[in-house]
Amino acid sequence: MERLKVAVIGLGKMGVLHTGILSAMSNVHVVAVCDKKKLIVRFVKKILDGKVQVVDDVNHLSAFNLDAVYVTTPIPSHFKLIKSVYANNIASNVFVEKTLASSYAEAEELCRLSEKFGGVNMVGFQKxxxxxxxxxxxxxxxxxxxxxxxxxxxxxxxxxxxxxxxxxxxxxxxxxxxxxxxxxxxxxxxxxxxxxxxxxxxxxxxxxxxxxxxxxxxxxxxxxxxxxxxxxxxxxxxxxxxxxxxxxxxxxxxxxxxxxxxxxxxxxxxxxxxxxxxxxxNVDFLLGAPEYYREDSYFIKRIMEGKSTTPDFLTAxxxxxxxxxxxxxxx
Missing domain, CATH: 3.30.360.10 (Dihydrodipicolinate Reductase; domain 2)
Structure with missing residues (x-):
């Protein structure tokens, strides 16, 4: 079975939740996680024990030939991080926790970038x-x-x-x-x-x-x-x-x-x-709430099918x- 190589940026509550769910999916391989806080990086490295690469700079993710990236950092950082993901060709398929950006102007620019770089994009309105x-x-x-x-x-x-x-x-x-x-x-x-x-x-x-x-x-x-x-x-x-x-x-x-x-x-x-x-x-793996698993499963499925999602960047x-x-x- 084809497995998508995925990285998660941001290891707060939502980052840990998505990492756990994605790790339980047979068609996903979480190859790397990223957080800029040194203490979190040291702790996660110890917990994961080399099973997943842990980095403290988003640009280091370009070395992993990723299929998709999850951005689960605080909202004010979304704009800069997603721009870096696209600009450094880290991945063309991008999931970001809600909201897309900190302003409509930022959101519009991210919509333009997503159209330019292609791929599947989605915003995490799990309701x-x-x-x-x-x-x-x-x-x-x-x-x-x-x-x-x-x-x-x-x-x-x-x-x-x-x-x-x-x-x-x-x-x-x-x-x-x-x-x-x-x-x-x-x-x-x-x-x-x-x-x-x-x-x-x-x-x-x-x-x-x-x-x-x-x-x-x-x-x-x-x-x-x-x-x-x-x-x-x-x-x-x-x-x-x-x-x-x-x-x-x-x-x-x-x-x-x-x-x-x-x-x-x-x-x-x-x-x-x-x-x-x-x-x-009911879902195959319960963590947080069932809708989180459905959300992640839907995003991964749409990538593998090459189809757009809703809500995508434009909708969100x-x-x-x-x-x-x-x-x-x-x-």
């Missing part, structure tokens, strides 16, 4: 590979609730309850801000479900007591009079684990979905609910475009 969100998307496309007219998408966590604002700002910079770190999931799902969306001017708000670094909500509009509200916060009580969800109102009923369940309520009073375990939420750049527009409204 598209969740069985509940897939089921909800299927129901919407099938017209189960009729024509959608109104939706609310949210992305909440309690990560920073009890933290001082200065502490939140420091973390916010490294993680790209609440919109890119957490809210991007709600934005991407909204784009997947409803197509292109436009931020409504003068409709960006903050929850009481919150700053932009902590939480924000904004209104969008789509085709056929569709209106939506997208909300995100690192500062919500009761969300020990991050939660992403969608509520949709249609002409024939309503739909609610999060990571754990999908529920449809029809205007005639009928209703139906599916839980995650009802939807064959629309998330950066919306975030930039929201930031412009605030400024």
């Amino acid at each position: 598209r590979h969740s069985v509940t969100f897939r089921k909800a998307h299927e129901l919407l496309i099938q017209g189960a609730i009729g024509e959608p007219s109104l939706f609310e998408a949210y992305a909440y966590s309690s990560d920073f309850i009890g933290f001082k604002s200065e502490e939140i700002r420091k973390v916010s910079i490294s993680r790209g801000g609440v919109l890119r770190d957490l809210g991007a999931h709600a934005i991407d799902l909204s784009l997947w479900f409803f197509g292109d969306l436009e931020v409504v001017p003068r409709n960006v708000n903050f929850d009481e007591g919150e700053r932009f670094e902590e939480g924000v909500s904004f209104t969008v509009r789509g085709t056929n009079g569709l209106k939506g509200l997208i909300k995100t916060s690192w500062y919500k009580e009761g969300y020990r684990m991050p939660e992403i969800g969608l509520r949709i109102e249609g002409s024939r009923g309503s739909l609610f979905v999060n990571d754990d369940e999908v529920e449809v309520k029809f205007t005639d009073g009928a209703a139906k609910k599916w839980y995650r375990h009802d939807l064959n939420d 750049s629309k998330v950066d475009k919306i975030i930039d527009r929201v930031c412009q409204e605030i400024c």
Whole structure:
């Protein structure tokens, strides 16, 4: 069986997760990992014991004749690293954790580079590979609730309850801000479900007591009079684990979905609910959550087939475009 030679750049939580999943796939050979932090490099070298090459400079990866590279570093570093991957011919097939870049201008340039160098590219919006969100998307496309007219998408966590604002700002910079770190999931799902969306001017708000670094909500509009509200916060009580969800109102009923369940309520009073375990939420190797394995398996399969992915760089750049527009409204 053909095995793709893959390297992972960045050995934080997501880098370790993807490395573990890829290492369990029979059609993948993780030949190298890269991190600029010397302490991490020394530790990983000891753990891997020569089974995988460990380097501290992305340019050293050009020696491995790679088929694909995963970029799993903090968002502010994505632009520079992906440019280096392309410029040094390290690999033409590139996976990057969300969001694609730190701005729409950067995202546009990476789209141009990906088109120039070819290959398959993908951005890690793993909620598209969740069985509940897939089921909800299927129901919407099938017209189960009729024509959608109104939706609310949210992305909440309690990560920073009890933290001082200065502490939140420091973390916010490294993680790209609440919109890119957490809210991007709600934005991407909204784009997947409803197509292109436009931020409504003068409709960006903050929850009481919150700053932009902590939480924000904004209104969008789509085709056929569709209106939506997208909300995100690192500062919500009761969300020990991050939660992403969608509520949709249609002409024939309503739909609610999060990571754990999908529920449809029809205007005639009928209703139906599916839980995650009802939807064959099984994978060959479980690490983190099932959607991460599906995401990686999908990317590898598309490389081997020579086919494009979704969300690719171009699709994912629309998330950066919306975030930039929201930031412009605030400024």
